[in-house]
Amino acid sequence: MATRIALVADPDGPGGRFQRLADDGSPAGPPERTADLAASVAAAEARERPRWVWASTDALYPRLLPLRAARCHDLALVEPLLLAHEGHYGHPRSLGAAWARLHGLAVPEDRRESALPDDQPTLFQPDRLQLPAGTDPLRAVVEVHADQQRRIAAAEHPDRMRLLAAAESAGALAAAEMAYEGLPWRADVHDELLTGLLGPRPPAGVQPQLLAEVAAELQQAFGGRPFNPDSHVQVLRAFAEQGFSLPSTRSWVLQQVDHPAAALMLRYKELSRIHTAHGWAWQESWARGGRFRPEYVVGGVVSGRWASRGGGALQIPRMLRGAVVADPGWSLVVADAAQLEPRVLAALSGDAGLARAAAQGDLYEALAALAFGGDRARAKLGMLGAMYGQTSGEVGPLLAVLRRRFPTAMAYVEAAARTGEEGGVVRSHLGRTCPPPSAGWQDLAGAGAAGAGAEDDGGSDGDRAVRAARARGRFTRNFVIQASAADWALALLAALRRRLAEIGPDATGGRPHLVFFQHDEVVVHVPTQYADAAAAAVAEAGEEARHLVFGATPVRMPLEAHVVECYADAK
DNA sequence: ACAGACCGCGCC
DNA sequence: AAAGGGCGCGGTCTGT
CATH class of the missing domain: 1.20.1060.10 (Taq DNA Polymerase; Chain T, domain 4)
Structure with missing residues (x-):
């Protein structure tokens, strides 16, 4: 277990305060002060690679970069994971909000975005802890962290929740580093x-x-x-x-x-x-100076996928990927996890037949051979229908085949759908919990159950209630897969950035770094002499993530890494 | 003039 | 019988 050090930055100036913590979060030393936060962090990294405990990576880490922190515990990101797991939803994320809840005070409004000037990316705004006046921020960090550690230990699967908290926090480090580095853009x-x-x-x-x-x-x-x-x-x-x-x-x-x-x-x-x-x-807005600098929003999607703010970072058209070119003397390692979601379903459900297909390089080909007379296209269509809840058109008969041949996997997604239709919540493998249905949904469900028959062009209340229930079923059906895939992807990022930090530097100080992440795909910018090492690190990180998240499973989640000069050449 | 809904498409 | 998951973005259209 790494040492933990709680850290707060002075609101103005380069200094800050810190305090060493035991693993359960209790103080292991006195509060201390530093006049140079970055220097103190660098020294501690060199000495012991602690897990930094701070209010928000977004607010604090950019001022430390390009200095790298190996690991952290991001209180603002972990809090909503725990709240949702505990059955609460929609609460503000700030340290102040968490501290207020802990002390039974009124929870402050979350005004993270609204008050900010729009000429500067949110990432570089000073910390907005939103603590009540007079509260010692270091003490608040220490107390909220200790509370979160207690709640993690009380979770349904404490080890998984601990991993989720660490992976989410590592993702925040990676996101800030990628925003700092930028994606090479010609x-x-x-x-x-x-x-x-x-x-x-x-x-x-x-x-x-x-x-x-x-x-x-x-x-x-x-x-x-x-x-x-x-x-x-x-x-x-x-x-x-x-x-x-x-x-x-x-x-x-x-x-x-x-x-x-x-x-x-x-x-x-x-x-x-x-x-x-x-x-x-x-x-003009997003890709100046040879770099595209998106802002990633870690945990921006309820499933745990990242979102992005401005620049459409997660929607770069294939047509324009030719503009992503490595610097001279550098290469790109582009890797994506092929057919991740059906593989995740195989691992989640433990379906022996699907696991057999998912032990192969081409899952759909194997699926086709097992159940669809070798017709890969139909195998893929049926699998996607099962994961998204599609049943129309030619998909219906394919689902029947899947239900017969892969009953455990199909029962898994159908149970998730049923839970959602009934208004319940589902979780990812590591314990990320989906939001509960909205008040409007519940009203509709009540009206539908009552059988009231007010007609309009949307049909009767009953019809609308059924449609809403089915829609929520499709959401929870997909959530268990998409969110567990996001669990894996976060673990991948965490493992990869740790492995990349061990490569290099070259004669000019160049090291590989992540420059892009898109759900199940990573791009690493690397001095060409280390390209093969980085490609190997990607593959190893994928394996590590598979073991960390899913334990001993026969299901493979292969990451195929391509060493290229240009993103467009990767596929 | 501005805000929010809706559309349609990019990505996974 | 029918029933397609998650986003961000820039466009028009509508309401105030």
Whole structure:
């Protein structure tokens, strides 16, 4: 067990205070003061690699970077994990809120975002502990931490909750480090890609040439009247005038329309999307100085997946991945966990047949061989339907096959769905708990159970109650898988950043570091001489995460690492 | 003028 | 019989 050290930064100035803690969180020394927080942290890292206990990694760690902390306990991230596990939901995350709850005081409102000026990323805002005036922040950190340690020990599976808290906290370290490093982004390559698609860069606010041309052709195809292709209403009306009554302007709908305007519309949407979401304006805002610097929001999704704020970090179009190029003398290691979610289901449920398929490199191929006459496409469609709760169309019969051949796995997801339909909560393997149903959902469920029959165009209350129940069932069905996959991914990140820290440095001080993380995929930027070592570290970290999270399971969760110069070359 | 709902699409 | 999970973002549209 690592030493624990509680740490608070002075609100202004480079100093701070700290206190050594025993593993249960009780003080193991007196409160101490340092005039140079970073120097004290660096010294302690070199000496003993403690687990830093602090209010919020977001608030404190950026001021320490590029200094690396090996591990931490993030009180603001652990608190909601524990609260949700204990049956509470929707509480503020600040240290102040946790401290107030602990002392039976009124919980302060969470005003993390609202009061901030918008010219600076939230990440670099000073700490907002939101403690009552006069409260000693170090004492609050120590007390809230001790309380959290007690609650972790009281969890349904204390070891798993301890791992979850550590992994979530390690994720926060990795997120701050990735924001600091940035993803290598070649503006010149991005420009070339945009110019090829849209024409030369126009002045701000002017439609690119090729986009304007497609818009003009569209207008011609619809008879020449002024027409805004960005307006769904106008697009639907234009198609109606040509004799096509469309349910929506979705691309799969347009693909089936036999009219010259349909192809133009699809082309327009594609170009417009690139221009508005990842065009020159995006580059100006998010990818300056050769780096794309997104803000990750650790735990931003209830399932434990990360979200991002600004820049669309988790939606970089494949079309633009050519702009992600390693620095000269450096490489990228790109690795993703293939078919992670069905593998996670196999591990969670302990289904022997599915585990047999998941012991293979291509799970769907193996599944097809076991149950679908070798038809990989149908095996995949059925598996996805089982995990998402889809049953329409051709999926129904596939589910019947899965139920017959993999009864334990199917019973697992169906039990999760039933729990959700009945208003219950489910947990990930490590104990992350899904939110309870909303008040509106419960009202609807009550009305549905009462059999009241007020009709409107949404059907009777009973119909709506059934639809809402099914929707929640699909959510909890998917939650157990998605959230357990997120458990694994966090453990992977934690293991990987620890292993990467042991590689290098090269003659210029270069070391590998994580630069991108997207649910089940990581990108490492690494001096080329260490690329193979980093690729090996990725594979080993995947194995470590599998053992940590799922214990002894025959299910493989392979991470295939590609050493490339350019992200686009990884697949 | 602004806020929030809705749409449709990018990613997993 | 039918029933598709999770996000962020920028666009229009609607209500105030």
